[in-house]
Amino acid sequence: MAITDIRAFAHLTDADIDALAREFDAIRRDVENTRGVRDARYIHNVIRLQRALELGGRVALFGSRRRPFWLLGTGMLSLAKIIENMELGHNVMHGQWDWMNDPEVHSTNWEWDQTGPSEHWKRAHNYAHHTYTNIVGMDEDVGFGILRMTRDEAWRPINLVQPVANVVLALGFEWGIALHDLAAKKQLEGVPRKQWNSEPNKEFAAKAARQVLKDLVFFPALTGRAWRSTLTANLTANAVRNVWAYAVIFCGHFPDGAEKFTVEQFESETRAQWYLRQLLGSANISGGRVVDFLTGNLSYQIEHHLFPDLPSNRYPEIAARVRALCAKYDLPYTTGSLGRQYLLALRTIHKLALPDRLLRATSDDAPETSSERKFQRSAVAGVAAPAVDPLTGRRGGLLTALRAHAAHRISARRAKRRAPQSNPAAHTIG
Template sequence: MAIADIAEYAHLSAADIEGLGQDLDGIRRDIEESLGERDASYIRRAIAFQRTLDLASRLLIAGSRSRTGWWTGTLSLAYAKCIENMELGHNIGHGQWDWMNDPEIHSTTWEWDMVGPSSQWRYSHNYRHHVNSNIVGVDDDLGFGVIRVTRDQPWKLENLFQPLRNLLLAATFEWGIALHDFYSERDRVETPDKKAAERKLLLRKIGRQTAKDYVLFPALSGRRWRRTLGANVTANLLRNVWTNVVILCGHFPEGAEKFDPAVLDNETRGEWYLRQMLGAANFNAGPLLAFSTGSLCYQIEHHLFPDLPSNRLAEVAARVRQLCEKYDIPYTSGSLPRQYLSTLRVIHELAFPDGFWTSTDGAAPTVPQRIIHRLRRLDRSRPESTVLVQD
């Protein structure tokens, strides 16, 4: 059930929570004071690599005549789009590089390679989600309004279809996020003129994005336009699915707690920090996988410090884990397959009414229960490289 009293849940005193907040403020301060040319060079290299890979992939798709060349170019283009979406668009949009005062790498000027305008995403994601993360009825990203992810959300007959909804959301993730952000932004503006302006902004961005991927680049390929069109459709699909997997693994696996709106009453800085730590989940990743996810494998640290540069989250994670040990706070982490399996389990279990998976007379487990138990045994048999894992 949703947590209404974070301090009681975590068995921490007011002094402990204040101390935790000061320790985390210290981590933020240390990182901010150490930012410099090394970090600026990192993001510039990342941008140059992504743009070079994107161009090389498109040239390979248009110029090669073999199926192998097409697939190589398409997969490379999909990877370039993943980097642009998470390492660049998402992180720059969070203001992680605003300290550079570079007008080309700034949260207010960067427009990402997605159908939704980045300005609408910034309000929905940076404020509605990150400030109120995992608060039932307040955080619009809690299931994105189409997936039930906690028993605190009333079950509806339509939830039976949420496994299918999840598959459709993964395939069309950029479109789902665009509509989600638009409705969030529309709720914020007050006058009909402003609402109409936001609608026009979305439609213009959709027009530009679809024309680029599905008209302009295919047209530049001449008689081989079908080859380029198919590659762009496939690359966007793969990017959507990968982004969906990464986002779901950071927010919805078992161990990522949900909260009652009561936690917002007089919430202190330390309590906000603690809510972020309890409400997010990580998955284990080396440098390549971390880069491929925009360092969102460190979702706990990202929620604690959403505007700190992504290339510093690995060192932040080491210090956050030490604090979790110090204050006896769960640190939810595991392998990527484990976290995704856990997320799918939540989505499929909560598609059914409460009590469906439990024997009503307390006798032997139901067939659905036995299936879930087998999945959990398989899940727990996977080796872990992180010492602090919340089951």
């Protein structure tokens, strides 16, 4: 199963975990105490850039019956929607800029350019996901109720079609998120599923109608004779935004190394262990400043989960300190290119579409899900009492244990290959 004892899995003592939490608290204080003019200038510049791109794209689409203008307008509009979705909507609604007391950039006022109401998303994401991150059975973002992303979830025949469902989810990601958040809102308020005239349903219908009318009726009609090509441009821009947001989210939550946790772990979890769960349950994307910006700095998913309400433009400097702490406590810092992280997540999607009897690894020792039991089963010492290097006096942590575990598995496979193979014919003689 997934992790049931984060202390044992991380190869840290309670004192270590408390010390690590104090260092994370120090990072938070330092950033909060230095927020100021340069941060405000950053977010306002992003807003101006996003609006200029959207305006330029809308103007270019007046000539969208000519292919160059269609490409220009669609490209600018796609980029504007990505920036609005990732760096503005997502981060503003996390409260990252509430400290400015600017009503334009405040989590209580922002309504983003996608199907679901902001209030629905904030309840499902800010509270549920960031509180219960990667806890199987509590965090509905583990597969979004559509995909099986861990062997801790029982296989069902419907999972056979999840490679197809994954493509549908990517193309219509804003709708998938909106329906996911609507269900969470109705569950919170105790609204029966079949009560169609409920307040959450009305809120969803109103917002979805506005979005559909804006992108598929108003703006196409505004361009007159070019309405058909403008309509295809708007649909394309929405699809590009959806696929990009989907890819960023899946790369940050589902590659190898982004661990899953059990309800048992949560029930006894301390605040310090919450920090550790965020660290071990997330993955970063390496790619440079352009990728950082286009992901809304969610390329620093680890830092975002540790500090979801700190300004996103500060994540790069926070990341340097988090990596140093990982080295200090011998913890992994999971990161990789966008292509690598997505391919790992895609492999999990396709692999877990199959019944468990067709899979080799267990939920204790699979690339996408593991637990503290993996170390016991491979006879790697140090789960309860981590080994201390006699030369340096440094106690080995999770990173050292993972390397030892991998070496153990490689050695076991090599030994198995070298072992003499039995001759079936020999058993029939005599």
